[in-house]
Amino acid sequence: xxxxxxxxxxxxxxxxxxxxxxxxxxxxxxxxxxxxxxxxxxxxxxxxxxxxxxxxxxxxxxxxxxxxxxxxxxxxxxxxxxxxxxxxxxxxxxxxxxxxxxxxxxxxxxxxxxxxxxxxxxxxxxxxxxxxxxxxxxxxxxxxxxxxxxxxxxxxxxxxxxxxxxxxxxxxxxxxxxxxxxxxxxxxxxxxxxxxxxxxxxxxxxxxxxxxxxxxxxxxxxxxxxxxxxxxxxxxxxxxxxxxxxxxx
Amino acid sequence: xxxxxxxxxxxxxxxxxxxxxxxxxxxxxxxxxxxxxxxxxxxxxxxxxxxxxxxxxxxxxxxxxxxxxxxxxxxxxxxxxxxxxxxxxxxxxxxxxxxxxxxxxxxxxxxxxxxxxxxxxxxxxxxxxxxxxxxxxxxxxxxxxxxxxxxxxxxxxxxxxxxxxxxxxxxxxxxxxxxxxxxxxxxxxxxxxxxxxxxxxxxxxxxxxxxxxxxxxxxxxxxxxxxxxxxxxxxxxxxxxxxxxxxxxxxxxxxxxxxxxxxxxxxxxxxxxxxxxxxxxxxxxxxxxxxxxxxxxxxxxxxxxxxxxxxxxxxxxxxxxxxxxxxxxxxxxxxxxxxxxxxxxxxxxxxxxxxxxxxxxxxxxxxxxxxxxxxxxxxxxxxxxxxxxxxxxxxxxxx
Numbered sequence: 055x056x057x058x059x060x061x062x063x064x065x066x067x068x069x070x071x072x073x074x075x076x077x078x079x080x081x082x083x084x085x086x087x088x089x090x091x092x093x094x095x096x097x098x099x100x101x102x103x104x105x106x107x108x109x110x111x112x113x114x115x116x117x118x119x120x121x122x123x124x125x126x127x128x129x130x131x132x133x134x135x136x137x138x139x140x141x142x143x144x145x146x147x148x149x150x151x152x153x154x155x156x157x158x159x160x161x162x163x164x165x166x167x168x169x170x171x172x173x174x175x176x177x178x179x180x181x182x183x184x185x186x187x188x189x190x191x192x193x194x195x196x197x198x199x200x201x202x203x204x205x206x207x208x209x210x211x212x213x214x215x216x217x218x219x220x221x222x223x224x225x226x227x228x229x230x231x232x233x234x235x236x237x238x239x240x241x242x243x244x245x246x247x248x249x250x251x252x253x254x255x256x257x258x259x260x261x262x263x264x265x266x267x268x269x270x271x272x273x274x275x276x277x278x279x280x281x282x283x284x285x286x287x288x289x290x291x292x293x294x295x296x297x298x299x300x301x302x303x
Numbered sequence: 304x305x306x307x308x309x310x311x312x313x314x315x316x317x318x319x320x321x322x323x324x325x326x327x328x329x330x331x332x333x334x335x336x337x338x339x340x341x342x343x344x345x346x347x348x349x350x351x352x353x354x355x356x357x358x359x360x361x362x363x364x365x366x367x368x369x370x371x372x373x374x375x376x377x378x379x380x381x382x383x384x385x386x387x388x389x390x391x392x393x394x395x396x397x398x399x400x401x402x403x404x405x406x407x408x409x410x411x412x413x414x415x416x417x418x419x420x421x422x423x424x425x426x427x428x429x430x431x432x433x434x435x436x437x438x439x440x441x442x443x444x445x446x447x448x449x450x451x452x453x454x455x456x457x458x459x460x461x462x463x464x465x466x467x468x469x470x471x472x473x474x475x476x477x478x479x480x481x482x483x484x485x486x487x488x489x490x491x492x493x494x495x496x497x498x499x500x501x502x503x504x505x506x507x508x509x510x511x512x513x514x515x516x517x518x519x520x521x522x523x524x525x526x527x528x529x530x531x532x533x534x535x536x537x538x539x540x541x542x543x544x545x546x547x548x549x550x551x552x553x554x555x556x557x558x559x560x561x562x563x564x565x566x567x568x569x570x571x572x573x574x575x576x577x578x579x580x581x582x583x584x585x586x587x588x589x590x591x592x593x594x595x596x597x598x599x600x601x602x603x604x605x606x607x608x609x610x611x612x613x614x615x616x617x618x619x620x621x622x623x624x625x626x627x628x629x630x631x632x633x634x635x636x637x638x639x640x641x642x643x644x645x646x647x648x649x650x651x652x653x654x655x656x657x658x659x660x661x662x663x664x665x666x667x668x669x670x671x672x673x674x675x676x677x678x679x680x681x682x683x684x685x686x687x688x689x690x691x692x693x694x695x696x697x698x699x700x701x702x
Contacts, residue, residue, distance in 0.1 A: 062622075063522060064586035069529035088588075089625040110518065113625040134525070135517030153525035202657050209652050209682050213663060240655030248656050 055171065057104040058085040060093035060119060061132060062111045066153070070106060070132065073157060078164050090114025097123050103171055106151075109133045117190060120148065121183035128176050130163055138186045147177045191248070201229050203236035210236050218267045218286050220245055222260035232285040257281060258293045271300045312406055313492060315341035321674030323491045339485040340403040340416065345396055352392045352476075353385075360384045372442060379441040387434020388476075394430065395423015395478030399485075409489075416485060420478040427477045499671050506607050506664045507552070526584040537583070544579035551576055552607070566700055567634060567643070568600030570609040574632065577610060581617055588627050589617075595634040602641055603700040605672060608665045612645040612691045615662065620649025620689050629686075639697050648688035652681070669693070 057074070061067040067086055074081055081104070085096035091113035097105070105127045107116035117138060120129045129148040131139035132155060139150035149163050201212040216231040226237040227245065246256055255265045269282045271292055279292035279300070292300065313319060318336040328336045331354065334347035364381040368374060398419035407415065438444075474480075523545055530538035551573040571593065578591050613630065621628030631646040662681065669677040677695045684690040 062588075063526050063584050064588070065526040065529050065583070066522070069525075072529070091625055112623050134521035153521045154528040155525065199663050200657050202652050202654060204652065204654060204683060211662070211681060214656065238654040240653075245656065 055080065055104065056082050056084045056100055056102040057106065058087060058093060058096045058100060058102045059083060059106045060087040060090065060096075060111060060116065061106075061108040062089055063108075064088075066108075066132075066155075070155060073155060073160050074106075077157060077161050090116070090119050093119045094122055097127065102127055103176075104128045104130065104167060106130050106132050109136050109139060115187075115190070117183050117187050120179050121187070123176075124179035124183065125176055128167060128170055129179065130167070138190060141186065142179070142182060145182055147179050147182050201236075201238065203229060203238045205236065210234075212236070217264060218283060219261060219263040219288075219290065220254075221262075221290075230286065230288070255296075255299060257296045257299075258291050259295075261290055263290060313338050315404060316343065319488070319492075320495065320672075322671065323488065323495055325487075325491070338403075339481055339488050340396065340399040342400060342404065345393070345400045348396065348481075349389070349393050353389060356385055356388045356392075360388075367442065376441050376443070380438040383434040383437035383441065387430050387437075390430035390434075391427035391473070392476045394426035395420040396481055398423055399478060399481070413486070416482060420482050423478045424473060427473060431473075495671065499668075502664060502668050502671060503606075506611070506668065509611070509664060523580055523584060530583075541580070541583040544576050544583070547576035548573070548580055552610070565604060565606040566600060567595070567602045567604040567609075567641070570604050570606065571595060571600065571632070573607075573610050574613045577613060578617075578630070585622075585628075589621060590627065590629040591631070592629070593632045595632065599634050599636065599641070601699065602636075603698040604641065604643070604695065605668060608668065608693060609643060609645070611662070611665055612693070616645050616647040616649065616689065616691070619657075620647035620651070622649075624648075624650045629688075636697060637694075641695050641697050643693045643695075645691045646684055646686075646688065648684065648686040651688050652683055665693070669695070 059067065059070055059074075061070060067088070071083055071086060074083060084100035084102055085092075087093040087096050089112040093105070093107065093111070094114060096102075097119070105119070105123055107119050107129060109116035109131055110133075111119075116131055116133070120131070120142075123129060129142075131142065131148055131150040132153065133139045133150060134153045136150075139148070142148045143150050149166055151159055151163055199214055201214055201217055203210045203212070212229065212231055212234070218230050218232060220242060221228040221230065222242040223237075226239060227242055229236050229238055242260065242262060246254075246262060249262065253265060254262050255268075256262050263281065263283070267283050267285065269284045271279055271281050273279055279294075279297055281290045281292050283290070313323075315338055318324075319338055324336060326332065326335055331351045334344050334351060337344040337347070360381045363384065364377040367377045367380070399416045402415040402419050403412065405415075406412075527538055527541045527545070530541060575593065578589075582589055582591065609632075613632070616630050621630060629648045631644075633644040633646070635642050662679065666679045669679055673696055677693070680690075680692045680694075682690050682692075
């Protein structure tokens with residue numbers, strides 16, 4: 055049986071190799087990877103049956119590696135503390151080991167692996183991992199505080215609380231605050247995923263606006279809707295698809 | 304024992320923090336930059352009063368000469384006028400300034416200042432009647448005996464109005480307005496101290512969260528654990544570094560560290576123990592370099608900001624980047640400022656949204672502590688990583 059190990063911290067990597075050697079001598083560790091990218095390559099190269107994956111790694115996260123390995127490899131997450139790994143375990147998709155890894159718990163995981171490797175094919179993790187990757191990103195964005203825009207080699211940082219709206223323009227997105235503005239390269243589609251949907255509303259294909267900054271929405275003679283803002287003279291179009299939100303206002 | 308709280312006792316020889324100053328401070332109003340009833344305040348306020356009174360008196364003297372008064376008489380009366388008015392305007396404030404420089408406890412200071420200003424009113428009234436008498440004699444005006452004064456109802460109303468105006472003038476010029484300003488300044492200083500304390504505890508909480516964050520703590524334990532078997536000495540050193548790191552930051556949560564002066568040296572030591580822990584975890588992947596001249600270590604530097612920057616550089620710069628990473632701490636003195644720099648060659652800043660954990664707090668703290676005299680700058684470094692710089696005014700700790 056072949057396995058790969060992916061863990062970015064050297065001491066932990068060596069320790070896991072040692073523990074596996076001690077408790078599962080017949081397992082052949084085909085590759086010991088320092089980051090997610092190396093793990094992805096090792097998956098292709100060695101076609102292991104088992105993968106021990108740290109979740110937070112440079113390059114690609116353990117979740118992303120697991121997604122690539124889905125249906126081909128039995129995954130065991132090795133993690134400091136991650137509800138993702140536990141969720142995957144509860145869904146019957148993958149086992150997990152909590153750091154620091156103890157012999158006792160490792161032996162238990164090895165027994166489970168033995169049973170699964172011989173009887174069942176590796177679970178299809180694609181869906182679950184996609185959901186977990188989304189969750190992970192949502193959790194990261196919960197702490198969002200800044201919009202970072204580079205101008206030349208300096209970086210301008212706006213507190214997210216100052217932003218009135220984001221507007222897509224060609225390849226760029228305009229970020230407008232009460233007294234300032236800048237352009238960023240993150241597409242609007244990406245932004246909307248990371249922003250709090252209660253605070254920022256999409257009102258147009260190319261516009262995301264802070265809901266509390268909308269002063270009023272008016273209909274013009276042609277039946278088009280426009281939003282007037284507090285603290286900003288610009289008048290923004292509201293497209294038909296997004297008007298429903300204002301009907302009750 | 305009572306310690307001097309900066310909320311009640313700001314430095315009396317320096318301008319107030321920018322966010323405590325109210326009103327205009329240009330030209331003649333520059334006294335408002337200083338704490339009310341401090342020596343520089345008294346000096347500039349007296350100069351201001353002298354100029355106003357001098358100009359007014361000079362015009363009055365010219366008018367008297369125009370009304371066939373002799374020059375010497377007009378000048379003597381001008382002298383009386385200026386001296387009397389200046390005494391009236393400064394006796395109370397000067398006494399109050401003497402009081403404030405004694406740095407008594409808050410309550411004692413308030414009552415003594417009120418007393419000083421009231422004494423000032425009495426002294427001012429005496430000075431006023433002395434100078435009025437002097438002016439009357441020098442201009443050969445006749446004193447009208449009281450029983451010969453005929454006072455009509457209209458005159459009585461006029462006297463009442465002038466009395467009221469005069470009373471208000473006495474109050475305003477003699478230190479009444481200054482006392483009001485003194486109490487409002489104290490309120491603003493207290494509000495500022497409360498705000499600073501809030502920011503301070505926010506920052507401590509953020510740092511503490513970073514340490515007890517399971518990812519940090521369990522990864523550290525998992526990295527140290529195998530060392531116990533392989534290399535006991537290194538395991539010991541690693542545990543010591545972890546303990547140092549935790550101790551360096553946790554105890555400050557409890558003690559009111561605002562009374563403890565924080566130096567650049569202490570802040571560097573806190574970063575060093577953190578970097579030692581990260582070195583154990585990341586091994587050869589992490590390269591670090593601290594180049595801070597020893598003589599800068601004694602300079603004052605606000606607590607935990609540097610650690611926030613270093614944590615950010617590791618967590619958002621070096622750690623997420625595959626392969627080796629480098630972090631570099633530098634400090635230098637530029638004229639009257641201390642510049643501290645944290646450079647990494649990590650993944651760098653990406654356009655878009657980011658969660659600069661401590662950055663918002665660092666920026667706000669700098670703003671409250673130093674106003675426009677300090678800043679935090681975050682930029683892309685030439686090597687593709689990030690440079691974070693904090694500039695603070697050069698100060699040696701005053702304990």
